[in-house]
Amino acid sequence: MERLSIIVVERDRDRALKIVDGLRASGDHQITVIAEETGLARRIAEQQPDIVLIDVADPSRDVLEELALVSGPLERPVAMFVDRSDEQLTRAAIEAGVSAYVVDGLHKDRIKPILDAAIARFHMFHKMRAELAATKAALEERKIIDRAKAILMKARGIDEEAAYALLRKTAMDQKRRVADIAQQLVMAAGLLT
Numbered sequence: 001m002e003r004l005s006i007i008v009v010e011r012d013r014d015r016a017l018k019i020v021d022g023l024r025a026s027g028d029h030q031i032t033v034i035a036e037e038t039g040l041a042r043r044i045a046e047q048q049p050d051i052v053l054i055d056v057a058d059p060s061r062d063v064l065e066e067l068a069l070v071s072g073p074l075e076r077p078v079a080m081f082v083d084r085s086d087e088q089l090t091r092a093a094i095e096a097g098v099s100a101y102v103v104d105g106l107h108k109d110r111i112k113p114i115l116d117a118a119i120a121r122f123h124m125f126h127k128m129r130a131e132l133a134a135t136k137a138a139l140e141e142r143k144i145i146d147r148a149k150a151i152l153m154k155a156r157g158i159d160e161e162a163a164y165a166l167l168r169k170t171a172m173d174q175k176r177r178v179a180d181i182a183q184q185l186v187m188a189a190g191l192l193t
Contacts, residue, residue: 005030007044009037009054015106019055022111051119055081055106077122079114081106099125141179148182151189 006029010016016033023029034043037056044052079100080093093101100118102110145167152163167185171178 003028003030004050005047006032007047007049007052008033009040009052009056011035011037011056015055018106018108019053019111022108023053023115025108026112026115049076051076051115052078053081053111053115054078075126077118079118141182144179144186145182148185151185 004027006023008016008019008023008031010019010033013035016035020031020033023031032047032049034040077099078097079102080098081102082089083104085093085101085103090101099122100114102114145164148167149160149163152158152166153160156163156166158166167178167181171181174181
């Protein structure tokens with residue numbers, strides 16, 4: 001395993017040492033322990049770790065809101081160890097971006113596999129989000145191109161194939177993407193109507 005920058009969030013010193021020992025057994029990582037949960041998002045943002053491990057006996061909504069700030073815009077895997085949980089808390093943790101949610105699982109020998117699973121799951125969901133964003137962008141571009149074709153068809157009295165050919169030729173002549181030319185045409189038509 002590569003050397004990771006890891007933040008461990010744990011109030012109890014003995015439990016924090018247990019986690020650190022488990023992490024040290026899995027490799028030479030840069031480990032920082034944070035004992036206070038308030039201002040968690042800011043403190044984690046300052047350090048930019050590769051992964052965050054949080055051990056809380058009884059997670060509160062405040063902790064989960066901080067987690068949403070930590071794992072949302074900053075995009076990093078988060079593994080959370082809890083002593084007890086319920087359905088709503090589990091759902092809230094997953095929605096907050098927790099990659100691994102482990103109930104009663106803080107055992108030194110289980111930390112590395114859980115860390116590996118959290119990282120793998122994070123990367124899988126990150127890839128899925130990127131693919132979804134790319135698909136949405138392509139769909140939006142397709143809609144713009146269709147609008148531009150409709151404008152050309154109406155203005156020039158040509159069919160759809162000829163309208164697309166005109167867009168494509170203009171894009172090639174200007175060394176730009178068809179979607180960019182279509183966007184300009186749609187904007188210009190909007191100004192004229």
